[in-house]
Amino acid sequence: MALQRLQIEGEWFTDEGGHARILRGVNLGGDCKMPFTPNGHTNLPTDFSDHRTVSFIGRPFPLSDATEHFARLKAWGFNCLRLLTTWEAVEHEGPGKYDEAYLDYFATLCRMADDYGMYVFIDFHQDVWSRMTGGDGAPGWCFEAVGLDFTKFHEAGAAHVMQYKYDFARGGRQEDRYGTMTWSQNYRYPANALMWTFFFAGKTFCPDFMIEGRNVQDYLQDHYIGAMEAIAHRVKDLPNVIGFDSLNEPGSGYVGQSLAMGDAGKSLSGVKHRRPGLDWTAVDGLAVARGLPRDIERLKLDWEVKRVVSDGVERVNPNGVSIWLDGAACPFEQAGAYRIVNGKLEVLDEDFFRLRNGKPLAMERDFMGPFFQRVARAMRDIEPDWLLFAELDPGEGFAHGFPQDTPRGTVNASHWYDIVTLGTKTFGFPTWLNPYNGRTLEGGDAIEEYYTKQLGFIKEHSKELNDGQGAPTLIGEFGIPYDLHQASAYKAWAAGDRSDGPWEKHVVALDLMYNALDKLLISSAHWNYTASNRNDQAVGDGWNQEDLSIYSIDQRDNRNDINSGGRALAGFVRPYARSIAGRPLKVKFKRETGAFRFVFEALGEGETEIFVPALQYPNGFEVEVEGGRATRDDKNQSLRVTADGAGKVGVSITRL
Numbered sequence: 001m002a003l004q005r006l007q008i009e010g011e012w013f014t015d016e017g018g019h020a021r022i023l024r025g026v027n028l029g030g031d032c033k034m035p036f037t038p039n040g041h042t043n044l045p046t047d048f049s050d051h052r053t054v055s056f057i058g059r060p061f062p063l064s065d066a067t068e069h070f071a072r073l074k075a076w077g078f079n080c081l082r083l084l085t086t087w088e089a090v091e092h093e094g095p096g097k098y099d100e101a102y103l104d105y106f107a108t109l110c111r112m113a114d115d116y117g118m119y120v121f122i123d124f125h126q127d128v129w130s131r132m133t134g135g136d137g138a139p140g141w142c143f144e145a146v147g148l149d150f151t152k153f154h155e156a157g158a159a160h161v162m163q164y165k166y167d168f169a170r171g172g173r174q175e176d177r178y179g180t181m182t183w184s185q186n187y188r189y190p191a192n193a194l195m196w197t198f199f200f201a202g203k204t205f206c207p208d209f210m211i212e213g214r215n216v217q218d219y220l221q222d223h224y225i226g227a228m229e230a231i232a233h234r235v236k237d238l239p240n241v242i243g244f245d246s247l248n249e250p251g252s253g254y255v256g257q258s259l260a261m262g263d264a265g266k267s268l269s270g271v272k273h274r275r276p277g278l279d280w281t282a283v284d285g286l287a288v289a290r291g292l293p294r295d296i297e298r299l300k301l302d303w304e305v306k307r308v309v310s311d312g313v314e315r316v317n318p319n320g321v322s323i324w325l326d327g328a329a330c331p332f333e334q335a336g337a338y339r340i341v342n343g344k345l346e347v348l349d350e351d352f353f354r355l356r357n358g359k360p361l362a363m364e365r366d367f368m369g370p371f372f373q374r375v376a377r378a379m380r381d382i383e384p385d386w387l388l389f390a391e392l393d394p395g396e397g398f399a400h401g402f403p404q405d406t407p408r409g410t411v412n413a414s415h416w417y418d419i420v421t422l423g424t425k426t427f428g429f430p431t432w433l434n435p436y437n438g439r440t441l442e443g444g445d446a447i448e449e450y451y452t453k454q455l456g457f458i459k460e461h462s463k464e465l466n467d468g469q470g471a472p473t474l475i476g477e478f479g480i481p482y483d484l485h486q487a488s489a490y491k492a493w494a495a496g497d498r499s500d501g502p503w504e505k506h507v508v509a510l511d512l513m514y515n516a517l518d519k520l521l522i523s524s525a526h527w528n529y530t531a532s533n534r535n536d537q538a539v540g541d542g543w544n545q546e547d548l549s550i551y552s553i554d555q556r557d558n559r560n561d562i563n564s565g566g567r568a569l570a571g572f573v574r575p576y577a578r579s580i581a582g583r584p585l586k587v588k589f590k591r592e593t594g595a596f597r598f599v600f601e602a603l604g605e606g607e608t609e610i611f612v613p614a615l616q617y618p619n620g621f622e623v624e625v626e627g628g629r630a631t632r633d634d635k636n637q638s639l640r641v642t643a644d645g646a647g648k649v650g651v652s653i654t655r656l
Contacts, residue, residue, distance in 0.1 A: 003114055003240040005385055008411065010470045011462060012583065013523065019606065020580040023119060023474055025080030025525035026073060029060035030541030030549055031532050032084035033125060033136035040131065041532075041542040042162045043171075048132050048150065051140035056089035057105045061531040066109065069531055070116040072551070075562045076573045077611045077637070080119045082245070082476060082525040083109065087124060088131070088139040090227040095141065098230045107234035114240040121389050121413075122235070123245040123476075124228055128186035129195045134161045135183060136543070137248075138195070142220065145211055146198055147328030148191070156323050157316040158288055159191040162544050173487075173537035173545060181423050183544040185277035187251045187395060190285035191323065196253030197353070198331075199224075200367040204356060205254075206331035216331070221371070225378045232382045243387030245413060245476065246375050252363045252393045254282045254353040259337065261350075274308040276301050278316070282353060286338060287345040290330060291322030306438035362400055368392060369403030376407040389413035389476065390465075402464050412462040413476040416455055418509070425481045427509045444512055451516040459520055474523040480509050482567050483537055483547040489567075490535040493555060503568040510571025511591050518576070518587040526550065526572060563615065573615045575653060581606025581643065594621070594655025602627070602643030610639040612653060619656045626650040 004015040013021040034040030036058030038050065061069055073081075085106060090098055113120050126137025132150040143150045153159040165178045186192045202209060202217030211219040228244060235241045259282045279297045287294050293315055300311040324330060332338070337352040338345050354361060376388045388410045390402065402412070420434050421427045432441040441447050458473060465471035483490065484505060492502035500507070517524050530541045530549035540547025550572065556565030563569060574589050575596045582602040589596045594616055600608065612621065614637055623630045623639060627649040631640045643649045
């Protein structure tokens with residue numbers, strides 16, 4: 001198909017003809033975080049000893065199955081992929097040793113996406129640093145390079161890893177051993193915090209820590225960016241590849257924290273951020289890493305009082321296991337942050353991670369800005385027109401916004417979730433309750449307004465980018481767990497219920513989210529499409545009991561039906577303007593009636609394309625156009641509108 005390259009003009013993606021483009025994308029896919037050979041799904045036991053010999057060829061799916069999956073995504077209206085890979089997938093064998101066969105496989109996926117009319121931006125994904133620290137991303141040899149022994153993380157309590165916590169003989173969902181979304185707590189555990197601090201701020205906090213003649217920060221970033229460059233060279237001539245994500249949901253490590261006060265040092269008010277799980281401080285993490293037992297307060301969400309409260313104290317690393325390799329020393333100890341005296345950690349510089357030369361450090365300004373510059377420079381040395389899809393630490397919630405030195409050609413690719421629905425695997429409708437603060441919303445309109453306000457806050461930060469000229473907002477991740485309410489929909493499916501009833505709340509939740517995106521006229525990438533997804537609460541997307549895939553092979557009961565396997569399709573397969581010969585002004589879709597309204601300011605007589613899914617209009621539809629004329633292509637679920645000339649054009653679609 002040879003899609004036209006995209007560029008940015010203010011808040012819009014635009015093609016070579018000047019058309020504005022709305023990217024309605026999907027993340028492909030959730031299991032790309034894990035090796036294909038051997039199967040790295042987290043519900044399967046492993047000690048990660050094979051980390052140098054794994055293969056990711058086959059994630060997101062084998063090439064022999066690609067036609068089926070791409071055709072399905074096209075039929076559902078997606079025109080963009082946030083295509084996942086990982087640093088580990090490219091460079092798992094060792095430093096500088098790239099998996100050439102995987103690079104060929106990945107490039108083939110990108111070329112095939114163009115055949116189905118899909119733009120691609122490449123996401124070097126990570127969650128809580130690596131598989132060995134409870135997530136995915138970095139290769140295992142990174143730990144050895146910095147002097148850490150990942151085989152000791154579990155015994156020392158330095159990481160929260162499903163494969164070590166899960167009872168494989170028992171099977172099923174195990175909230176008591178590995179609770180919903182607890183993987184994210186790893187950002188606060190020492191194995192994670194150490195690696196993120198090295199990666200972003202090694203030159204600041206441990207300038208003398210050298211690996212192969214380079215500071216640890218340069219060593220890690222050089223290898224990460226080198227893996228990106230390896231893929232970039234393979235896809236540089238593909239016009240549908242429009243850029244790279246900077247780094248999925250990066251952590252800040254200990255940057256900005258007081259040693260003993262922890263996150264309190266980040267708060268201008270001095271009020272400590274309290275989140276469920278172990279309430280780690282930097283001192284706790286450094287001590288546990290050095291092999292010192294530590295008593296740490298555990299926090300929990302109290303549904304009755306609707307706030308985070310104490311749940312007692314837990315002794316971490318009671319056996320005194322060090323996670324440092326024999327002969328390796330903690331670089332922060334050597335740099336003067338603390339010392340060990342008579343088996344106890346003594347703080348020498350409470351503000352070690354907070355101040356330099358009396359100046360407070362800020363993660364965004366001092367570390368993310370230079371990192372964005374490095375990534376953009378490396379990518380654009382290979383293809384000058386590539387866009388940077390930038391992300392900040394999601395835990396900080398835009399505390400300071402994007403750094404001023406973020407490079408031009410940047411897209412705001414921040415993530416957004418309904419945290420209540422994600423964290424509790426329930427969707428309150430018509431009454432939505434936030435157990436973290438007691439806030440209650442009544443009815444769909446109120447929930448939609450709340451979503452719109454949160455997404456609008458993210459969009460507002462796009463104005464800071466590109467020297468104040470603004471940037472497109474593409475929500476890089478959003479979605480819902482499909483195993484809502486104790487997986488009630490799966491149980492209904494297993495009992496033979498093929499009606500829409502079990503999926504009603506899923507549809508409503510997604511509908512409200514897409515309504516908010518439409519209202520703000522922003523692009524998005526739905527999380528996610530996982531080809532290997534199962535209706536099994538221990539498996540789901542194959543990673544840490546998450547289950548957000550819009551497709552499951554367990555629900556594909558008719559190979560001749562392109563929609564078979566889809567989940568709650570009415571919530572996200574919906575009309576939208578893909579390409580606009582002008583600038584969008586208003587979009588509104590009423591799912592219950594099928595009424596669709598799109599208004600745009602035409603710049604001339606160019607053609608505007610609207611996706612009109614048969615799923616929403618099974619008996620057909622009528623079209624009215626003010627200020628132009630329409631041509632239908634029902635076979636391709638497309639409506640093409642040509643304006644009479646410059647000026648406002650309105651398109652109304654009505655369900656028959």
